[in-house]
Amino acid sequence: MTTTPSQTASAVRSLDKNGFVPLYYQIQRALIEKIHSGELRKGDLLASEGELARAYQVSRVTARQALQGLKARGYAFSQRGRGTFVTKSKVEEQLSQLQGFTEETMQRGRVPSSRVLEQRVVDADNELAEDLEVQIGAPVMILRRLRLADGTPMAVEKTYVSLRHFPGIELTNFAEQSLYHTLREQFGVRVAWAAEAIEVMPATWEESELLDVPANTSVLSISRNTITAERMPIEVTVSRYRGDRYRALIRIPAATLPTSERIHEEKCFV
Helix, strand or coil: CCCCHHHHCCCCCCCCCCCCCCHHHHHHHHHHHHHHHCCCCCCCECCCHHHHHHHHCCCHHHHHHHHHHHHHCCCEEEECCCEEEECCCCCCCCCCCCCCHHHHHHHCCCCEEEEEEEEEEEECCHHHHHHHCCCCCCEEEEEEEEEEECCEEEEEEEEEEECCCCCCHHHCCCCCCCHHHHHHHHHCCCEEEEEEEEEEEECCHHHHHHHCCCCCCEEEEEEEEEEECCCCEEEEEEEEEECCCEEEEEECCCCCCCCCCCCEEEEEEC
């Protein structure tokens, strides 16, 4: 059933107005959490800018930024004269185990390997600070690797991890170690959910060289933000997979199936 704006705006979470995370992003995150929990469902009417501004005691400009962020990330859409509605229900796969390229490749009976292209510490810019929930300028490890299966280049992967959340991780040799295994075993990471955006894009000149494909060949670009059970961001990763070797499979259960049967998405070798 579609809720009223006043219902949507009720039971708001207090904002940290003295912290470094922008207020609009805190509101946006609170609304996304309600969508993930099922409190807000597809088709529900969200609070208006004015109602959000009053509920969270912020300006209408801040409330507008929060709603625009939801729409930009695909969680909401607006109808002129009617308002802003939730466009996503709880569709993210509830991951019981954090898996990366190494584990996925081994499961398919192939030998994974990595070539580190870049591993260094950088200062978080505005976007990274928001995604990883750290202060602008905070130290972040950038890890860029060429991923191979049986010696064949399969993907170029760029990952950002906060040193505030995972101190010392930048000292790990990721040519030999799995990032996700390190996060599980060394830092005790527990995953709650991951949001992925999948696009088809032309390979850059460098990517075509690394992946051994013709220039402008289409690659499968997957951007992922992974969150812990404690609602702490784990990583921001952008992977470019060879379009001639990968495809994404998504299994969506019929509405009549039990709700415990989640949507399942996986990448498969072709």
